[in-house]
Amino acid sequence: xxxxxDMYVVHSFHFYPHSYYTMDIFYPMNTIEKTWKDVLTEIELxxxxxxxxxxxxxxxxxxxxxxxxxLGVPNEFxxxxxxxKFHDTILTKLQSIDASIKNIEYIVKRGVDVETPHQGxxxxxxxxxxxxxxxxxxxxKSSNLNDRYSFNSFVVxxxxxxxxxxxxxxxxxxxxxxxxxxxxxxxxxxxxxxQATGNKIQKENENINIFYTSSEKFSxxxxxxxxxxxxNAFKTKYRSYDVLIMDDIQFFSGKEKLQEELFHLFNILYxxxxxxxxxxxxxxxxxxxxxxxxxxxxxxxxxxxxxxxxYESRAALLKTKATQKKTPVxxxxxxxxxxxxxxxxxxxxxxxxxxxxxxDLRGRKLSIAEVKTLIKxxxxxxxxxxxxEIVKIxxxxxxxEPEKIYEKTRKKEIVYVRQIVMYVLREYFNISxxxxxxxxxxxxxxxxxxxxxxxxxxxxxxxNLQQEIDQLRSILDV
Numbered sequence: 001x002x003x004x005x006d007m008y009v010v011h012s013f014h015f016y017p018h019s020y021y022t023m024d025i026f027y028p029m030n031t032i033e034k035t036w037k038d039v040l041t042e043i044e045l046x047x048x049x050x051x052x053x054x055x056x057x058x059x060x061x062x063x064x065x066x067x068x069x070x071l072g073v074p075n076e077f078x079x080x081x082x083x084x085k086f087h088d089t090i091l092t093k094l095q096s097i098d099a100s101i102k103n104i105e106y107i108v109k110r111g112v113d114v115e116t117p118h119q120g121x122x123x124x125x126x127x128x129x130x131x132x133x134x135x136x137x138x139x140x141k142s143s144n145l146n147d148r149y150s151f152n153s154f155v156v157x158x159x160x161x162x163x164x165x166x167x168x169x170x171x172x173x174x175x176x177x178x179x180x181x182x183x184x185x186x187x188x189x190x191x192x193x194x195q196a197t198g199n200k201i202q203k204e205n206e207n208i209n210i211f212y213t214s215s216e217k218f219s220x221x222x223x224x225x226x227x228x229x230x231x232n233a234f235k236t237k238y239r240s241y242d243v244l245i246m247d248d249i250q251f252f253s254g255k256e257k258l259q260e261e262l263f264h265l266f267n268i269l270y271x272x273x274x275x276x277x278x279x280x281x282x283x284x285x286x287x288x289x290x291x292x293x294x295x296x297x298x299x300x301x302x303x304x305x306x307x308x309x310x311y312e313s314r315a316a317l318l319k320t321k322a323t324q325k326k327t328p329v330x331x332x333x334x335x336x337x338x339x340x341x342x343x344x345x346x347x348x349x350x351x352x353x354x355x356x357x358x359x360d361l362r363g364r365k366l367s368i369a370e371v372k373t374l375i376k377x378x379x380x381x382x383x384x385x386x387x388x389e390i391v392k393i394x395x396x397x398x399x400x401e402p403e404k405i406y407e408k409t410r411k412k413e414i415v416y417v418r419q420i421v422m423y424v425l426r427e428y429f430n431i432s433x434x435x436x437x438x439x440x441x442x443x444x445x446x447x448x449x450x451x452x453x454x455x456x457x458x459x460x461x462x463x464n465l466q467q468e469i470d471q472l473r474s475i476l477d478v
Contacts, residue, residue, distance in 0.1 A: 079108055193306070213246055
């Protein structure tokens with residue numbers, strides 16, 4: 001065994017006649033600490049401060065061994081959340097620093113008690129009972145597509161069937177909807193859908209030049225090209241693709257130079273008949289700071305939304321994921337989860353991961369009582385509010401009678417609150433424009449659209465209105 005002062009273990013060799021093989025390879029602590037610090041710096045710039053403090057502030061590197069980056073986290077719930085919501089992001093950033101990293105393993109530790117070289121191998125290895133099985137993530141180097149995203153594990157329901165149908169159409173005939181623009185809130189499966197689409201196109205035509213990227217990665221490539229005087233190479237690279245898939249397009253908001261580059265790239269690919277796919281958390285008309293000429297280009301193709309899954313879709317999702325994880329879950333538990341948790345797909349997967357761990361620890365299927373206790377301790381079920389109750393709460397916030405919201409009056413103070421009601425119902429409860437119009441005094445859906453857009457525009461200029469919306473969201477728990 002060879003030891004160096006600033007390392008844990010360099011190599012541990014088992015000797016046999018005329019041969020040896022490497023058992024363990026550890027990296028210097030100062031190296032992995034710097035790697036993780038660099039990753040945290042990038043992540044902190046991309047997510048909100050509360051999110052960062054909640055999920056990343058208490059994380060710390062433990063070791064890097066055999067292509068696995070072991071990351072310490074303070075509790076099981078933190079581990080599950082990072083694994084389900086941020087795993088791909090963390091892995092991508094780690095691999096951009098060290099390409100030898102193939103996966104991440106999250107280990108629950110109550111503090112930064114990093115292991116010493118004197119600990120035995122059995123102590124260093126995480127217990128199989130407390131860890132989720134790691135997925136063998138394979139990212140194609142040429143297309144940047146992740147092969148774990150496929151239609152075999154994609155659940156189709158009323159909440160995403162139009163987006164799914166549009167994706168199937170461009171698989172059969174690339175360019176039929178150009179661009180295909182898919183939007184919806186975070187965690188509803190947009191990335192899964194667009195990457196599965198890319199994987200399917202690539203599988204059916206191996207000669208096609210396809211590429212998946214995020215708006216953040218596109219931005220990084222552009223900035224690096226400018227710094228290194230390689231802008232022509234950047235343009236050539238992105239203009240050579242037959243299919244370009246770009247995730248999270250909303251991050252171009254307010255970035256004029258990047259929008260200009262995207263505009264020219266779009267025109268060239270579109271004129272060549274190449275397929276373009278975008279995803280966003282908002283409809284292009286409501287992305288603040290997006291140039292009108294890009295909105296116009298996006299509207300030339302197919303724009304489809306993905307909403308929160310309904311009960312049947314949530315139940316189907318839970319059953320599918322439980323089967324994939326080989327976790328036995330009773331129909332009673334599925335019904336309870338689907339009925340009481342109306343969160344996004346990532347949240348449902350996180351809850352199922354927690355059940356999977358407890359099932360492995362106990363060596364048996366969990367009872368409904370045990371699941372209820374688990375959910376109670378880890379996740380606060382969403383409030384179920386009737387539309388009338390939402391109207392009542394908002395009207396009360398502005399100290400007016402709820403009945404006034406439904407009346408045909410055009411009094412300024414009533415119109416103001418009515419517009420906010422319509423905005424909240426659409427933005428945070430995903431109720432359709434026609435349904436909102438029907439319930440709020442039998443109004444036409446165009447009136448609702450106008451009200452929604454009016455609030456969106458006012459939010460850009462009025463910080464007081466933003467504070468009011470934030471307070472309402474807190475009261476409504478959305």
